[in-house]
Amino acid sequence: MLYDLLIIGGGINGCAIARDAAGRGLSVRLVEQNDLASGTSSASTKLIHGGLRYLELYEFRLVHEALAERELLLAAAPHIIWPLKFVLPHEKGLRPVWMLRLGLFLYDHLARRKRLEGSHMVSLKGNALGAPLRESYNVGFTYADCWVEDSRLVVLNALDAKERGATITVGTRLTRARREDGRWIATLEGGPEIEARALVNAAGPWVSEVIEGALHAHSRKHVRLVKGSHLVARKLYEGEHAYILQNPDGRIVFAIPYEHDFTLIGTTDVPYEGAPGGVSISEAETDYLMESANHFLRKPVARGDIVWSYSGLRPLYDDGSLNASVVTRDYAFDLDAPEGAAPVLSVFGGKITTARRLAEHALDDLRDFLPPHGEAWTQGAVFPGGDMEFDEYLVSLKAERPFLGDALALRLARAYGTRAERFLKAAHSTADLGRDFGCGFTEAELRYLAENEWARKADDVLWRRSKLGLHMSAEEQGALRAFMGG
Numbered sequence: 001m002l003y004d005l006l007i008i009g010g011g012i013n014g015c016a017i018a019r020d021a022a023g024r025g026l027s028v029r030l031v032e033q034n035d036l037a038s039g040t041s042s043a044s045t046k047l048i049h050g051g052l053r054y055l056e057l058y059e060f061r062l063v064h065e066a067l068a069e070r071e072l073l074l075a076a077a078p079h080i081i082w083p084l085k086f087v088l089p090h091e092k093g094l095r096p097v098w099m100l101r102l103g104l105f106l107y108d109h110l111a112r113r114k115r116l117e118g119s120h121m122v123s124l125k126g127n128a129l130g131a132p133l134r135e136s137y138n139v140g141f142t143y144a145d146c147w148v149e150d151s152r153l154v155v156l157n158a159l160d161a162k163e164r165g166a167t168i169t170v171g172t173r174l175t176r177a178r179r180e181d182g183r184w185i186a187t188l189e190g191g192p193e194i195e196a197r198a199l200v201n202a203a204g205p206w207v208s209e210v211i212e213g214a215l216h217a218h219s220r221k222h223v224r225l226v227k228g229s230h231l232v233a234r235k236l237y238e239g240e241h242a243y244i245l246q247n248p249d250g251r252i253v254f255a256i257p258y259e260h261d262f263t264l265i266g267t268t269d270v271p272y273e274g275a276p277g278g279v280s281i282s283e284a285e286t287d288y289l290m291e292s293a294n295h296f297l298r299k300p301v302a303r304g305d306i307v308w309s310y311s312g313l314r315p316l317y318d319d320g321s322l323n324a325s326v327v328t329r330d331y332a333f334d335l336d337a338p339e340g341a342a343p344v345l346s347v348f349g350g351k352i353t354t355a356r357r358l359a360e361h362a363l364d365d366l367r368d369f370l371p372p373h374g375e376a377w378t379q380g381a382v383f384p385g386g387d388m389e390f391d392e393y394l395v396s397l398k399a400e401r402p403f404l405g406d407a408l409a410l411r412l413a414r415a416y417g418t419r420a421e422r423f424l425k426a427a428h429s430t431a432d433l434g435r436d437f438g439c440g441f442t443e444a445e446l447r448y449l450a451e452n453e454w455a456r457k458a459d460d461v462l463w464r465r466s467k468l469g470l471h472m473s474a475e476e477q478g479a480l481r482a483f484m485g486g
Contacts, residue, residue, distance in 0.1 A: 003029045003167075004370050006186055006196035008174050008210055010034075011041040012150075013331075013347050014202035015157035015168075016355040017362050022164035023381070024363065024374035029196065030166060031188060033173035033206075035460050036158055037151035039276075040204050041352065042464050043312020045230065045254055045267050048073050048081055048146035048353050050110070052244070053252055054329060055103050060110065062330045066353045067111035070146055073356070074115050077156065077383040078390040079417035080149040083116055084256070085241040087129050089137040089296060094246050097121075097139070104143055119143035132237030134298055142241075147256070150352055151464040152415065155453050156383040157355075163384070170454045176214050184342045198369050200362065201346040205276035205313040211346055221334045221348050224318035225273075229281035229311040230266030231289050232258060232470065233301050245296045253292040259467050262307065265289045272313055281309040308470060317349035331358050335365055343369045385417025393418065403429050408440035415466060416448075423448040437483070438476030439468055446484075457486045 005021050007014045010032025018030045032038075050067035051059070074081050088104075090097055104119035120142050124130025130137060158168050169188075177186040177199060184196045203210045211219050235257075242256040251269065258264035268285045286309070294300045317332040331350035337343035345366055350358050360376045367373075390413070398409045401424060412420045423444040427433050434443025441461075449455035449465050458481040462469035469477065 001027075001194065002183070003027045003194065003196040004373075005029070005198050005200060005366075006177075006184060006194065007031070007200045007202055008214075009202035009204055009206070010036040010154070010158065010168070010170060011039055011202065011204045012037070012154050012157065012352050012355040013204070013350050013358055014200070015154050015161065016359040017200055017202060018161035018166045018168065019157045019164070020356075020359040020363055020376070020378050021373075022161045022166040023377050026370060026373050028161065028166035029194060030158070030161070030168050031172045031174055032168075032170045033189075035170055035456070035464060036168075036454055037154035037464050040312045040314055041154045042151035043228065043230075043310050044150045044352055045228075045256070046148055046150045046264070047084075047254075048148045050107060050145070050353075051329060051351075052103060052107055052143070055106055059330060062354070063107070064110045065357055066351065067107070067113070069353050069357060071111070071113065071115055072379060073148070073353070074146055076381065077148075077153065077386045077417075078388070079385050079393075079414055080152045080156070080383075081146050082390070083144050084147045085117075086143055086145060086244050087122075087124075087140055087241055088143070088244045088246075089124065089130075089133055089140040091137075091246045094248065100141055104141055107143060116144040116146070128239060129241060132239070132297055132299065133243075134296060137296070148352065149414070153352065153383075155465065156385070159384050159453065160381075168454065171456065174210065174214050176216075178216075179341045182340060182342055184344070196342070197371070198342060198366050199344040200366075201344055205315045207315055207346055207348060209276065211344075215344060217336060217344070219334045219336070219346060221332055221346070222318040223348055224316045225271075225276065226314045226316055227270040227272045227279050227285075227311055228267040228314055229270070229285045229289070229309060230264055231281070231286065231301075231306050232262050232264055232308040232310075233305040234263070234307060235261055236263040236293070236297055236299055236301060236305070243296065245292055247292050247295075253289060255293055255297065259470050262470065265293050265301070276313055276315075279311045279313055281311050285311075315349065333362065333365060337369065385419035388418050390417075401427070403427075404440075411440065411466075412445075422452075435483075437480045438472040441466075441468055441472070441480075456484075458484045 004026040005028045007018050007030040018028050022028045048070050050063045054063050108118045124137050124140050162168050173189040175187045175189050177184050184199045186194050201210045208223050211217050245253045256264040290301050332348045334346045394413045436442050455461050
């Protein structure tokens with residue numbers, strides 16, 4: 001089959017481009033060598049945000065675009081994205097109060113804001129927001145950004161793309177591609193050759209490897225890999241608010257309520273020189289994050305409090321900066337389109353927050369190389385399961401299916417939104433949902449994930465389609481692995 005667009009990479013950028021292109025009427029094939037969101041896109045700090053720190057780097061265009069997207073995404077996926085209040089304690093000797101106030105003023109006004117509250121200066125003394133902090137912190141600021149279930153956002157982009165006609169293939173690697181008669185002829189591992197009018201290289205950390213290895217081409221742009229690591233500790237404080245903590249080196253670290261029982265601490269920025277692939281947190285990174293949290297929080301973090309860590313490689317566009325912390329978080333394209341030959345658009349950098357706009361820009365650059373197709377459409381479109389007001393839907397779900405209980409109803413509503421109805425169907429008890437593997441994760445839910453969301457292995461379910469890996473016992477996880485065959 002001849003596709004209009006072949007996309008390499010099942011992270012947030014590739015899946016967002018697939019969704020947009022399929023919705024415009026183009027024929028789309030996306031291939032991912034591992035699982036959707038198995039790389040950078042599931043190893044983020046899980047925020048939809050403008051990037052307050054980027055104002056110091058004069059990234060005003062990026063912050064403006066990200067702030068505008070924050071509002072759109074909150075409306076489009078209210079089940080997996082929700083507001084999160086941040087507390088920024090003032091640290092004497094670092095950024096002065098006037099600078100923080102100015103930065104937050106810009107943050108409030110660089111893009112139109114309807115759904116989220118603006119920033120405020122607050123006294124931390126005698127305030128629940130200040131209670132978890134050391135006594136030396138008297139003054140701070142609050143502002144709002146959004147939390148996102150990052151890997152689920154990737155899956156929902158892919159699901160929407162599939163339902164609009166795209167073919168999404170996981171566990172499939174592009175081995176090579178060549179130009180021939182104005183088309184790409186691509187060879188997929190273990191499969192036949194396919195043809196495409198245009199190719200998008202959205203391979204994230206592997207973007208340069210695809211260019212030089214599979215495509216035998218060269219790029220004027222380069223990727224810079226930076227490792228970001230996070231700790232997950234047992235809950236360090238009460239409350240649904242997060243903290244943004246300023247460090248003496250100029251970086252910031254977040255402490256965020258996570259999965260009800262935990263606190264997420266991150267992230268680091270460590271230059272990475274090796275080949276792209278799996279990475280893990282180092283002792284130095286662990287010490288850095290613990291020291292940062294312990295500098296601010298009244299309750300110290302001990303190593304025994306840490307229950308999990310995760311790391312990912314950020315494929316940043318190499319802008320020549322010497323310090324990894326100040327490399328641009330904006331994205332860049334390299335369009336290779338010799339006259340009469342099929343084009344390839346390679347994507348460098350990008351953020352979860354701006355993936356929808358990145359997709360629009362990518363299709364703008366490729367428009368002249370593709371058959372006539374529709375205009376941009378995603379700005380007001382909801383993601384699968386997002387066609388509701390969340391609090392109202394949760395109330396109705398619990399009323400209609402009281403057998404779920406409050407905790408399970410909340411988890412299912414958050415994960416699937418209205419799509420939960422597709423596997424709950426006419427169930428009148430948990431027994432109707434089949435075997436319970438633990439934490440209310442049943443055969444019915446597993447079937448839904450396998451048939452609709454490309455879940456093939458236990459880790460796909462435990463760590464990307466959900467974070468049940470934090471809650472299920474080792475025995476429960478083992479039983480699920482045995483049932484899924486890996």
